Amino acid sequence: AQSVTQLDSQVPVFEEAPVELRCNYSSSVSVYLFWYVQYPNQGLQLLLKYLSGSTLVKGINGFEAEFNKSQTSFHLRKPSVHISDTAEYFCAVSGANTGNQFYFGTGTSLTVIP
C-alpha cells in the first residue's frame, strides 16, 4: 500500500523567514502528489499539485514544491512566511499503487512567530 511520511509534526518559524515542510512517499511507480492547507476550523484546500512535467510546481500564496523522483520526496517551500500562513499542511498522494484512493500524511503544523 502507498504511504506518505511527513517528517515534522510541528514547525515553528519566524515571520519573513523561509520554511520547508518535508514530505516523502513510498511508491516508486507513477504518482500524483498534492499539498493541502487547513486553516483553523476550516476544511482543507489545495495549495498545489504535481501531475507530470516540470518538477518545480508553483501554487497559491507564494508556495512551491519540488518533485524529486530519486528521493521520492515532494517538499513544500516558501521563501518568506507571513503570520497568515499559520495552519496545518497535508501532503497527499494518488497514483498507480493507490487504487481509487488518496493517501494523506499525518500533517505538519506550521506556526509563524511574529
Added chain:
Amino acid sequence: EAQVTQNPRYLITVTGKKLTVTCSQNMNHEYMSWYRQDPGLGLRQIYYSMNVEVTDKGDVPEGYKVSRKEKRNFPLILESPSPNQTSLYFCASSPRWSLTDTQYFGPGTRLTVL
C-alpha cells in the same frame, strides 16, 4: 457559491445511538469521499463514491455506511456509534473520478461519542 456543506458541524452523542452526517455539494461533482482526521494519524479515507449508486470502501470503513442515491448527496451513517469513532470528519468532492483531480472539502463535523 460553489461549496461542500456538512451537517451538523458539531455533534455529541452516546454509544449505540444511530446518527447520520449529511454531505452535499452543488458543483455537479461525480466523485465524493468521506475522511476522518485524528491527531497523529492525519486523514484516512472511510468510503468513496465514483458516481451515483457506486460506492467502495476506503481504509477504515468498519462501523460506517454510506449511500449515493443522488449525485449531490453522500451521507455518512453510523448505525451504532462507539467512542473510538470520536473524530473530525470531512466530506470531499471532485469533478470526476480521477486521481489527478483536486478535492474540495467541506468544513468538517466534529463528532464526540460518549
